[in-house]
Amino acid sequence: MSNAYxxxxxxxxxxxxxxxxxxxxxADGFELLDYDDKKKVKGWLGGPEDPSSAEFYDRLIPFAxxxxxxxxxxLWRCDDRADLADLPVVFLGDEGxxxxxxxxxxxxxxxxxxxxxxxxxxxxxxxxxxxxxxxLAWLNRNxxxxxPDEDEEEALFKAAMQAFAPQFATWLGRFTGEDxxxxxxxxxx
Numbered sequence: 001m002s003n004a005y006x007x008x009x010x011x012x013x014x015x016x017x018x019x020x021x022x023x024x025x026x027a028d029g030f031e032l033l034d035y036d037d038k039k040k041v042k043g044w045l046g047g048p049e050d051p052s053s054a055e056f057y058d059r060l061i062p063f064a065x066x067x068x069x070x071x072x073x074x075l076w077r078c079d080d081r082a083d084l085a086d087l088p089v090v091f092l093g094d095e096g097x098x099x100x101x102x103x104x105x106x107x108x109x110x111x112x113x114x115x116x117x118x119x120x121x122x123x124x125x126x127x128x129x130x131x132x133x134x135x136l137a138w139l140n141r142n143x144x145x146x147x148p149d150e151d152e153e154e155a156l157f158k159a160a161m162q163a164f165a166p167q168f169a170t171w172l173g174r175f176t177g178e179d180x181x182x183x184x185x186x187x188x189x
Contacts, residue, residue: 025131
């Protein structure tokens with residue numbers, strides 16, 4: 001039996017980095033969870049043991065807190081692709097907000113060290129997140145990637161939403177009410 005954190009090599013590498021530096025050191029609000037811990041998305045529906053919610057829980061793979069307040073990042077099994085790292089990453093907010101955050105796990109890894117929150121507008125991100133430079137070096141060393149600039153960040157988000165949000169809204173709407181989900185995702189009816 002493997003001691004790997006997950007069946008996804010990218011997440012295993014991130015877990016090794018995270019164990020060394022800690023999430024608070026490189027990304028605001030981001031914290032790895034136990035891989036595929038369905039209890040972390042329990043507030044969205046009755047629970048993983050509820051037969052009417054089985055598909056909901058089967059298709060979501062929670063892996064990290066997205067914010068310090070309990071929002072979650074999960075991989076969404078939009079289809080049966082073999083490479084789980086190629087699945088879209090969805091944001092499930094602790095206050096009910098929801099969106100497709102990245103087209104795949106590597107895009108999310110690029111977005112983690114980027115903080116465009118106005119609260120940090122005049123702050124040095126490297127002072128706020130002491131392991132940020134180590135994370136950036138890790139990202140480049142392991143994947144040949146760098147964080148996006150502001151324009152590219154917006155383009156990545158829009159591309160992920162265009163590619164997956166309509167399908168995600170339709171799927172999620174089967175469990176929570178399609179019109180409400182489309183409103184949250186700002187998809188015209």
